[in-house]
Amino acid sequence: MQKKDPYAALRFKEFNIFLLVRFALVFGWSMQFVVIEWQVYALTKNPLSLGIIGLCEFLPAFFLAPFAGHIVDKKEKRNLFTLCIALFSLISFGLFWLTSATIESSWETNTILYGIYGLVFFGGVLRAFFGPTIFSLIALLVPKKAYPNAATWSSSTWKGANVFGALCGGFLIAWIDVHYTLGIIFILVMTALVLVLRISQKPILNKGTNESVKESLKAGLSFVFNDKVILGALTLDMIAVLFGGAVAIFAVFATDVLDAGPKGFGILNAALSSGSIITMLATTYIPITKNTGMKLLISVFGFGIFMIIFGASKLMWLSVLALFFSGVFDGISMVVRQTILQLKTPDNMRGRVGAVNSMFVGSSNELGALESGIAARIFGAPLAVILGGTITLVIVTIMGIKNQPLRNLDLTKDIELHEKDD
Template identity: 85%
Template sequence: MTKNDPYAALRFKEFNIFLLVRFALVFGWSMQFVVIEWQVYAMTNDELSLGIIGLCEFLPAFFLAPIAGHIVDKKEKRNLFTLCIALFSLISFGLYWLTSSSLEEAWDTNTILYSIYGLVFFGGVLRSFFGPTIFSLIALLVPKKAYPNAATWSSSTWKGASVFGALCGGFLIAWINVHHTLGIIFLLVMLALILVFQIGKKPILNTKTNESVKESLKVGLRFVFNDKVILGALTLDMIAVLFGGAVAIFAVFAKDILDAGPKGFGVLNAALSSGSIITMLATTYIPITRSTGKKLLVSVVGFGVCMIIFGASRLMWLSVLALFFSGVFDGISMVIRQTILQLKTPDEMRGRVGAVNSMFVGSSNELGALESGIAARLFGAPLAVILGGTVTLLTVAVIGLKNKPLRQLDLRQDVEEHYEEGKEES
């Protein structure tokens, strides 16, 4: 394995299996998100109902994340990952059952709607564990010298699965209806559950068995909030997703503004992520370690500008183009953030740092869905997106001026140190 090997992480069998598992899960989860958003909006014709979906997933994902990080650091990662997947399969089957014709005839609309909200809430509980578990597991599947490359491939897989999941979700709704699409999602989750057993159990690196939950959480939070680089990177991504994102109200754009229908809905979802795939695959060949902080700031600016264009557009081709380039910038931002976290987080704290990452970024997806739903209800969907993009640009300006360590960040020395440590491990 050479120093700049673009396939460094792929030379380890278990990491390849992990990528397959993650692809199946994210592909299914992305389809499920698209299908449920479409189904709920079709049932209610109310933008706020889309925001409620985000709130149901945000609340447990955010408030349980610190405890989940503590548990992840104390437990064996492969078995914990397996348990999360098994429980996720129950959610997928539940949604499949709720959309069956027999149940729709037996139950009234509100009962089905509240049941969907309940399963989404349960999914938020699982999300609080998925993030830190996956973040911790990656570092146990490859040596330190392959961390940056592993972060890139993992992020690329996540984005790739998001693209095809969103695209297939929209098209499958039109072709085989919501119920059968959810059946396919359940089968994907079961496939992931089978594959995960091909990964062996991993050692527990946090040996402080007497550390209380309160002490553990303080250590994790103190580490993140004392590191201006990590805190700045997480804050940037959180604000961009929270205010700049518009995924939760794509159904409104597709149905009421662009008149694109379910197929157009799938295309909009896919366009946002498709640019990210190209970008993240390119970063396996073109490292982002030089002037890393400046590249991160520029990428978030680009994302905000593209979302403003999307909000103002009334043409399908321009909307798709704006979302594609927002995906390009989002892909750069994601790779940089994941690389920063992998290089700067001590092994024994990965669960807790991954949990804080989930609180900042993962949960902001759901909170952003609530924000988008409320803003769309108050101002209309186009103005809500334009305002969100503007807030993103203002945030970049403030962090760029105030956070000098992030602005001047260059990761070449960190990569060199991990490469040398990896050579010693070998």
């Protein structure tokens, strides 16, 4: 086996362009999430309204994901990615317009609120396509032997953009207000739209099949649900995000628990992601393919422990520290999961598997936001996070005992086979 090259995927020009596109998109998306959460809570002072944001994005993202996966497998990936970005720019501009002084002075609060919910719902439709499109496109930009490294850099870029997006979102709200922050987000999305055109069109690997939509969807779901390793990896991440996450109610912690204001709100968001990106960059040098299953189980367990500490904390420095280490474990689990999916998924099913991944993990962000909002309303934000972290620990323990293929997973031989093939 050859010596690990920490920059293997970066040696391909189009993958570097892809990383720039993804950074601009996620940076803007992360800021937009922070701004929307802050604006909606400022309008309503009700944590349940934050959960409604999650529900508005979850419903279309979850139920359209299987159909999106079928379409992605049949269509050219670069053009589809470009269309998604173009439509996302309309959402960004719509939010920019809704928060203008003219609209705020002439429209009722509830009308503005419903407008925000409507644009978030439209964003959920796009989310159903973004996930499988990106997952499929990465595999067309680098050779198979570079998949683990590409997964690491892609995940690191995503988390890095989250770090700076969340941090800048909080500070920009304080400095230039919500409206102009959303204007910057629109510029970032348009930048991504220009950059993506520098990636060439890619071959369609599944265009020769005559599967009906029903057959295609059934094949994708059957593949995932019959593979205990992939199903276990997706389930673990879904549970961690659904019950262990607390991002959707950070505004409640910043305002009511820690008295930290918008700057503290941005710091809380950034603390979680900063731990992830540091860990992800470290994994470009440290192999994660040995004892892969145990590393995934331990990382999700560690994430749950530190989220419990965050929920119990009343001190800003301890909350930031707990979120940082939650991010460290979250970063490991994300890289491991993406590596498993890239290596275990056949090329002609990447769109559908990516869609199921979006249903499990991507949509669980929105459903988790709803769960967090409801739990915070019933139990209070701190107890809601503590209970969610505890549920995460229980489920990870059960998964580790019951799912032997995942527990014993080692990807070393898979990497060696791909190196020989390439």
